[in-house]
Amino acid sequence: MLHRVRSKVYADFVPEFDATSVAKIKAAGGIILGKAVTTEFASSDPSPTRNPWNLEHTPGGSSSGSSAAVGGADGSGCAGSQTGGSTCRPAAYNGIVGVKATYGRISRYGWAPLSWSLDHVGILTRTVADGALMLTVLSGADDHDPGSLREPVPDFSAQMAEHDRPPRIGLVRQYYQDYATPEMWAHTEAVANLLAEAGAEVEEIPVRGGPPVNHSVRAADYGPRIRAGMEMGMIIPTSAYLKAQRLRRQFRADFSEMAAKVDVVMTPAMPAPAPRDLNTTGDAAFQVPWTAAGLPTVVVSTGLSELGMPMAVQFGGPWAQEGRVLGAAQWCERIAGLNQAPPNY
Incomplete structure (x- = not known):
């Protein structure tokens, strides 16, 4: 399935070409079943989508549908996007696999941008193996995307x-334990112990500093949250923006x-x-550091x-080392031995 931008601004818009990622799926023989709804412009205003595990709970966002x-x-499998935590958080909320590759690994040409310096095309699948297959199909340099990775x-x-x-x-205990609920951190430690018993070498590692801040017309047609973000951005001086980008480069180096x-690296x-x-679409705090650093991540239920x-x-994992992260995630997937599905599915 594909990712469809939801907004009154695009109410009558019909695209005249396929995004690079869509074209690659078709060229590889993929069958497009339909388009799934996002939050508005992949930001914070919730979509009408419900969580299949419990219809009263958010599915997350922006890749809600x-x-x-x-x-x-x-x-x-389905394509998604991530500017903060919009692929891996909803993957976690819905009990599936989320893959966010290295920044620029998948072309964003044809996608509606939210933040060019942070946007990633994400992958949502039921297994890590399917995520790896989709990543192989979707990856590659694209002259239409100036941020495209040339590796x-x-x-x-x-x-x-x-x-x-x-x-x-x-x-990583620092920051993550403090910010997680006791139930969530206890679960993370239990998974770490399970993996250690199966042969993994688990050690605590520190991270320098905290996560960076990654927030830096037709107003009536936008939802209140994305409109507020735009209005806030318009009053931020250029000097503050440039300083934030310098701090982000240092953070990327520290995280790498x-x-x-x-x-x-393992976290909740x-x-x-x-x-x-x-x-609400939930809290993206645990994805933001990885998105800001542009490093690859995989979420496993x-x-x-x-x-x-x-x-x-x-x-x-490190820059452009998706295979290493996918391998560890698949090993964890097998050790955990889950075969869970939402009630009534």
């Missing part, structure tokens, strides 16, 4: 198989240094399971909360 469709078994595209499925073994895992010390995928609140909502962990 995409994640709910895959979580409800309406398709084996050679490997066979991610082959790389994943090579790294599908007990990894050396760096568990941390990720290079182990095979993969979200501070808490999907909230019982349809007026690892259990259910006391209320029966999906719980998940997140694996991250």
Whole structure:
């Protein structure tokens, strides 16, 4: 399935060409089942989508329809997007796999931009193997996207198989434990212990500093939250924006240094399971550091909360090392041994 921008601004818009990612799916023989709704312009105003695990809980966003469709078994895979946490958070909320590759790995040509310096095309699937296959199909340099990554595209499925073994895992306690609910952190530690018992080497690693801030016309046609963000952005002086970008470069360097010390870094995928609140898309705090740094991450569902909502962990790795992260995620997927589906599906 595909990702469709939801907004009154595009109410009568009919695209005249396929986005590069869509064209690649078609060229590889993929069957497009339909288009799933996003939050408005992939931002914070919720879409009408519900979580298939419990219709009173948010599916997350911005990839709301995409994640709910895959979580409800309406398709084996779907494209999404991530500017803060819009692929991996809804993947966690809906009990599926979310893949955010290195910044620029997948062309954004043909996608409606939210932030050119942060936007990623994301992948939502039911298994890590399907995520690796979609990543291989979608990746590659594109002259139409100035931020496109020029690195050679490997066979991610082959790389994943090579790294599908007990990894050396760096568990980040700093910031994540403080921000997670006791239930979510206890679950993360339980998963870490399970992986250690299966042969992984788990050690705690520190991260320097905290996560960076990544927020830096027809007003009546936009939802209140995205409109507020635009209005706030218009009053930020250029000097403050440039300073924020310099701080982000330093943060990227620090985060990359941390990720290079182990095979993969492991954190909770979200501070808490999907909230019982349809007026929110949830909290992207655990994805924002990885998105700002542009480093690859994979989210894997690892259990259910006391209320029966999906719980998940997140694996991250160094720049352009998606195969390493996919391998660890697939190994975790197998060790966890889950085969869960929403009620009545």
